[in-house]
Amino acid sequence: MKILIKQGHVIDPANNIDAVNDVYISNGKIESIGKAPEGFKAKKIIDASNQIVMPGIVDLCARFREPGLEYKGTIASESAAAAAGGITTVCIPPDTEPCIDSVAVAELINQRSVTAAKCNIVTQAALTLGLQGDHLSEMAILKKQANSVGVSNGLKPLKNILVMRRAMEYAASCGLTIFLHSEDVGLANNGCAHEGAVSTRLGLPAIPESAETAAVSRDLMLIEQTGVRAHFSHITSANALQMIAQAKEQGLPVTVDTSIHHMHLVDLDIGFFDSNCHVIPPLRSQRDKDGLRIGLQKNTVDVLCSDHQPHCADAKLAPFSATEPGISGLETLLPLSLRLVNDKVIDLTTMVSKLTIEPANILGIKAGSLSIGSSADVCIFDPSINWTVNPSEFISAGHNSPFADWELQGKVSHTLLAGTITYQS
Amino acid sequence: MKQTDIQFDQNGLLRHFLTIDGLKRQTLTDILDTAENFSTVGTQQVKKVPLLRGKTIVNLFFEASTRTRTTFELAAKRLSADVLNINIDTSSTSKGESLLDMLRNLEAMHCDMFVVRHNLSGAAHFIAQHVSPHISVINAGDGQHAHPTQAMLDMFTIRRHKQDFTKLRVAIVGDIMHSRVARSQIHALNTLGVPEIRVIAPNTLIPPGTESLGIHIYHDMEKGLKDVDVVMMLRLQRERMSGALLPSEHEYFNTYGITSEKLKLAKPDAILMHPGPINRGVEIESAVADGPQSVILEQVTNGIAVRMAIMSMTLGRQPSAESTEGTST
Numbered sequence: 001m002k003i004l005i006k007q008g009h010v011i012d013p014a015n016n017i018d019a020v021n022d023v024y025i026s027n028g029k030i031e032s033i034g035k036a037p038e039g040f041k042a043k044k045i046i047d048a049s050n051q052i053v054m055p056g057i058v059d060l061c062a063r064f065r066e067p068g069l070e071y072k073g074t075i076a077s078e079s080a081a082a083a084a085g086g087i088t089t090v091c092i093p094p095d096t097e098p099c100i101d102s103v104a105v106a107e108l109i110n111q112r113s114v115t116a117a118k119c120n121i122v123t124q125a126a127l128t129l130g131l132q133g134d135h136l137s138e139m140a141i142l143k144k145q146a147n148s149v150g151v152s153n154g155l156k157p158l159k160n161i162l163v164m165r166r167a168m169e170y171a172a173s174c175g176l177t178i179f180l181h182s183e184d185v186g187l188a189n190n191g192c193a194h195e196g197a198v199s200t201r202l203g204l205p206a207i208p209e210s211a212e213t214a215a216v217s218r219d220l221m222l223i224e225q226t227g228v229r230a231h232f233s234h235i236t237s238a239n240a241l242q243m244i245a246q247a248k249e250q251g252l253p254v255t256v257d258t259s260i261h262h263m264h265l266v267d268l269d270i271g272f273f274d275s276n277c278h279v280i281p282p283l284r285s286q287r288d289k290d291g292l293r294i295g296l297q298k299n300t301v302d303v304l305c306s307d308h309q310p311h312c313a314d315a316k317l318a319p320f321s322a323t324e325p326g327i328s329g330l331e332t333l334l335p336l337s338l339r340l341v342n343d344k345v346i347d348l349t350t351m352v353s354k355l356t357i358e359p360a361n362i363l364g365i366k367a368g369s370l371s372i373g374s375s376a377d378v379c380i381f382d383p384s385i386n387w388t389v390n391p392s393e394f395i396s397a398g399h400n401s402p403f404a405d406w407e408l409q410g411k412v413s414h415t416l417l418a419g420t421i422t423y424q425s
Numbered sequence: 426m427k428q429t430d431i432q433f434d435q436n437g438l439l440r441h442f443l444t445i446d447g448l449k450r451q452t453l454t455d456i457l458d459t460a461e462n463f464s465t466v467g468t469q470q471v472k473k474v475p476l477l478r479g480k481t482i483v484n485l486f487f488e489a490s491t492r493t494r495t496t497f498e499l500a501a502k503r504l505s506a507d508v509l510n511i512n513i514d515t516s517s518t519s520k521g522e523s524l525l526d527m528l529r530n531l532e533a534m535h536c537d538m539f540v541v542r543h544n545l546s547g548a549a550h551f552i553a554q555h556v557s558p559h560i561s562v563i564n565a566g567d568g569q570h571a572h573p574t575q576a577m578l579d580m581f582t583i584r585r586h587k588q589d590f591t592k593l594r595v596a597i598v599g600d601i602m603h604s605r606v607a608r609s610q611i612h613a614l615n616t617l618g619v620p621e622i623r624v625i626a627p628n629t630l631i632p633p634g635t636e637s638l639g640i641h642i643y644h645d646m647e648k649g650l651k652d653v654d655v656v657m658m659l660r661l662q663r664e665r666m667s668g669a670l671l672p673s674e675h676e677y678f679n680t681y682g683i684t685s686e687k688l689k690l691a692k693p694d695a696i697l698m699h700p701g702p703i704n705r706g707v708e709i710e711s712a713v714a715d716g717p718q719s720v721i722l723e724q725v726t727n728g729i730a731v732r733m734a735i736m737s738m739t740l741g742r743q744p745s746a747e748s749t750e751g752t753s754t
Contacts, residue, residue, distance in 0.1 A: 197634030201446065203546040203569030203605055206632065272431075272444075273547035317525055317555075319545035319567070 001043050002026045003419060008048025008380060012055060013353035014369035023053060025376040028419035033370060044421075046414055048380050054352045056088025056119075056377030056415065058359040058368045060257050061233060062308035062330060064090070064121070065397075067108060068097025073310035073397040075109065078330065079118035081396035083423035085306075085330040086379030086412040088119050089360070089367045093179070094126040095154030101126035101137040106146030118422045120377070122363060124179055127153040127167050133160060136167055140174045149363045150231070152179035155280060157215065159185060165222050172228040177362065179231045182215035182240070183207075183281065192321045194282040198267040205321055207282050209237045216240040220247050223254060231362055232256040234307055236281045238291020245300040255362050256300065258292050259307035260336045261327055263345075265289075265402060275316040275323040276402040279307075293345050296354075303359045304340075304351075306333040310398020328391065328398030335408035338383060342409060348383075376419040385411040431553055438742045441553045441562045442735050444571040445612040453580065453616055459734035460581050460727070466503055467729060476737050477506035480537045484510045486565070487543040492701055492725060493565050493575070497540050500732035506740075509536070524548075525555060532557050538740050539563070546570035546605075561739040569605050575700050576609035578731040580617060582724050583655055586696050590617040596649050596691075597640075598625045598681060599659030599708055602632050602670075606700045607659055615639045625649035626681065629670045646681060650690040658683055658699040661708045674707050684710040688718060696720045 005023040010033060012018075017033065024032040024040055031037050059082065065073035082090055092109060094100035100109070106123050113121035125148035129135040133156065142148040151171050158164045171178045188211040193199040195206035216232065220243060223230045235241050235256050244256050261279065266286050270277045277283055295301045309326025316323045337351050346354075360368030367377060386409055391401040415423040430447065434440040439452060466472055482501045486494055494510065501508045513527075531539070538561045541549050546568030553562040566572040580590075587593055595614055601607045601624055614622050615638075624635060625643045636642065643649030650656065661677060671677050688697060697718045705711045714721060 195633055197637035200632040200634040201608070201638065203567075203571070203608060208633070273550050314523070318523070319543065319548040319551045321545055321547070321568075 001419060002041060003376075003416070004040070004042035004045045005048050005053055005378065005380065006045055008051050008053035010053045010370065011349055011352045012370040013349050014055070014357040015371055017370065018349055023370065023378070025416070025419045028376055030370050030372055030374055030376050032372065046380065050384070051380050051382045051413060052348070053378060053380050055356040055368050055370050056379045056417065057086050057334065057355045058363070059087045059090040059308070059330070059333065060303050060305040060359045060362065061093060061259070062090040062306050063095070063310070064092055065310060066096065066112060067105065072312050072315070075112040075121070076116045077395070077397040078308070078310060079113065079116040081330045081394065082119040083415045083417070084395045084412060085332075086334050086381055086415050087330060088377035088379070088415065088417050089365070090119055090121055091149060091363055092121055092123045093152055093154050094124050095131060095156070099126045099131050099154070100124065100142070100148070101129050101131070103142060103146045106142060106148060110146065117417070119417060120367070122147065122149045122365060124148060124150045124152045127151045127178065128158070128163065131156045133158045133163055136170055139171060139176055143174060143176055148176070149365060150177040150179050152233070153181070155181050157181060157183045157185050161218065165226065168222055168226040168228040168230070172226055177229045177231055177364070179233050180219055181233055182212055182219050182235070184211045184215045187211035187214060192278060192282065192325070193270060194267040194284045196267060196285055198270060202270065202273065209239060209284065209288070212237050212240045212281060213243065216243055220244070220252065220254070223252055227253070229253045234259045234262070234281055236262050236284045236288060236292070238288045238295070241291060241295040241300055245295065245298070248300065255302045257303035257305050257359075258296070258301050260304050260329060260333050261307070261402070263289065263292055263296070263304070263340060264336055269402065270320070273320040274402065275318070275320055276327070276400055276404070278320055278323050278325045279327055280325040293340070296340070296346055302354065303362065304333070304337050304354045305359070306330050308396070310396050311400045313399070316400050326400065327402060328394060328396045328400045330396055331394050332389060332401065332403050332408065334379070334381060334412060335410040336403070338410040339408065376416055378414070378416040379412060380414040381410055381412045383410045385409065387411055431550070434742065439739050440742070442573055442739055443549045443553055443562065443564045445573045445576055445609050445616060446571070448616060450616050450618065453577070453613060456577055456731065456734050456738065457581050457584055459738060460730040463733040464727070464730040466733070467726070473503055473505055475505045476741050477501070477504040480506045480740055481535065482506045482508050482538045482540060482736070483531055483536045484508065484540045485513070485531070485542070486511065487513045487548070488566070490542055490565070492728070493542065496725070496728040497565060497732055500729050500736055503729070504733055504737055506736075524551070528552060528556060532560065536560065538736065540565050542566045544568055563735060563739065566605055569603050569608070571609045572605040573609045574728070574732055574735060575606050576613040577735065578724055578728040579610055579657065579698060579700070580613050581727045581731050582698065582720055583696070586720065587654060590614070590619050593619045593655060594621045594623070594653045595619055595655040595657065596623040596625055596653040597657045597659065598646070598649070598683065600630045600661050600665060601626055601635060601659070602630045603662065603665065604659050608638070610657060611638045611640055623649050623653065627671070646687050647690060650687060653691045654695055656683065656688065656691055656695055656697045658697070658708055660700060660702065661704060663704070678707055682708050682710060683713050685712050685716065688713055698724060701725065
């Protein structure tokens with residue numbers, strides 16, 4: 001089908017486009033931007049005047065819960081939520097049940113995503129069998145046969161550092177990027193909130209900043225030694241980010257993302273035990289939030305992601321430390337990123353870049369741009385619409401959001417996946 | 426849902442008693458004054474007042490307790506309420522009925538008040554957020570968060586001996602890290618206007634950010650106890666010895682245990698307090714525990730009057746527009 005997206009403000013950092021333009025789509029691909037191809041007859045015209053037209057968002061970390069935890073979300077439900085959030089590609093961490101340590105599980109996910117047809121899914125392979133931290137998974141086979149884009153051990157840090165070293169060495173020889181959840185298990189001590197005045201006042205088991213900084217510093221040493229390409233997922237502390245910035249300066253092959261909620265929330269937001277603010281790694285101090293924003297400004301932070309973790313209602317109905325951590329974030333990723341633009345932290349083009357081409361590059365996939373001939377994955381949003389977050393209206397099966405009642409700006413009007421409209425407001 | 430002050434009802438009256446954090450000085454003073462009125466009930470021939478006749482109070486204890494549960498039970502009975510004691514072993518219920526389901530069941534039996542003790546911080550808040558509008562919740566200790574009735578009985582005891590809070594120097598000694606009692610005591614002392622609160626403990630037992638509660642940290646008993654009016658000891662749980670928090674009981678007693686020698690550093694008329702149960706020879710020397718400056722047993726006695734005060738204030742509020750058979754929130 002031929003589609004014309006008319007008169008939108010097209011922002012495509014990969015191709016240095018930032019102007020009001022028409023976008024011509026045919027056969028699921030971008031055919032032209034600006035100039036109408038000869039004899040182009042649009043079957044559908046989308047009026048995008050006063051709206052932003054950008055590549056579909058590439059979300060570096062979102063859990064769709066299938067297989068194994070379908071009561072929290074399914075590939076069908078969460079793909080639809082992704083589409084509503086302007087997201088066209090998501091990367092799924094390996095901690096499904098069973099985890100993605102076999103081609104069978106990866107293929108099941110790949111097939112379900114094709115059936116759901118609301119967004120592209122790429123998977124990370126489990127770093128170790130069953131995420132147990134002992135034996136390496138068959139990562140070369142997972143890469144070859146199931147297109148795994150990287151390896152990670154989910155939210156389970158390896159206890160034995162020798163295994164981490166071997167895994168990095170092996171991943172490097174497979175040409176796989178390792179995604180790291182840098183946390184020192186001993187220092188984290190089963191905590192559930194950032195160690196500081198708030199955790200002390202509330203008497204909550206605390207996770208010190210050093211649980212992250214100590215692990216990042218150790219991981220950086222191993223990355224240097226093994227030469228593996230590594231990505232630090234959801235870094236939360238200003239000090240850890242500083243260490244990564246230094247490593248980048250020295251030319252180490254590392255990248256880093258932060259979850260969008262760490263750019264907006266701090267430990268104080270827990271108030272009197274708001275379980276929707278229970279997230280791992282935890283919401284840190286105001287100083288850390290400021291540090292993350294500076295890191296974003298200085299381009300140390302490469303990517304903003306949702307770190308989407310949908311839960312059923314029960315998972316959050318208990319005393320704070322007994323609730324399950326995580327935030328349902330697909331549908332607030334874009335407006336919360338736009339808020340960083342409105343707060344003058346970054347400009348709009350940088351925001352688009354950190355949601356599209358940069359994550360696509362880290363994953364090594366062809367996505368995140370409106371290049372001629374590429375798949376027509378497009379997000380069109382109106383940056384001026386104000387709306388109030390009401391998690392019970394989320395399309396995601398998970399309604400667990402600490403952003404309830406927040407006034408946000410910016411709403412997706414259309415999402416296109418390979419030239420097919422997957423969401424329309 | 427932004428719940429800022431769930432402790433108060435729509436008329437501004439105390440409905441739940443969950444934490445002292447955020448309460449005004451007037452509220453605390455009202456509780457102490459009311460407790461003063463109840464303090465004679467126990468010494469009368471008929472140890473009962475009919476204030477809560479016809480009300481049902483459930484003691485919901487997810488954690489073992491003798492002193493707190495007993496004094497809550499006595500307080501409720503002296504107010505003429507019916508009392509139901511439920512002791513729940515959390516290890517056996519963790520896999521079965523959820524906390525919320527259990528509450529729904531108890532609500533279905535038309536209870537009026539839950540007195541809750543739980544091993545997780547925030548449990549009392551959680552329950553208060555989810556009970557029907559006519560039910561009051563009293564926190565009898567939640568995890569490492571708060572034990573507000575203990576703190577109030579401590580304040581009551583201090584006031585009986587020292588009258589004016591705004592002229593006092595108070596030292597709290599021991600395991601602040603794991604102590605809900607200490608957190609509530611600090612909030613209460615600050616709210617009542619105590620100008621100098623000291624915390625004496627090794628760094629391993631003082632969580633980061635404790636200063637922000639409004640205290641001064643000391644690692645040395647000699648300096649910390651100097652010229653204080655009140656010494657509040659904390660219980661040191663024996664399981665703390667298993668981790669890397671402390672080398673041994675012997676070293677702890679040697680450094681942070683209270684002895685007659687060390688108590689002499691405080692003002693001559695200083696009082697010595699302990700929330701119980703005491704570990705003789707671990708945090709406190711027997712001679713001090715039983716000595717003339719000790720008010721430990723007085724604290725227990727005062728616990729009844731203070732709990733009567735809090736129960737009568739929360740449950741005995743003026744009948745308001747609130748429904749008595751409300752639906753869940």
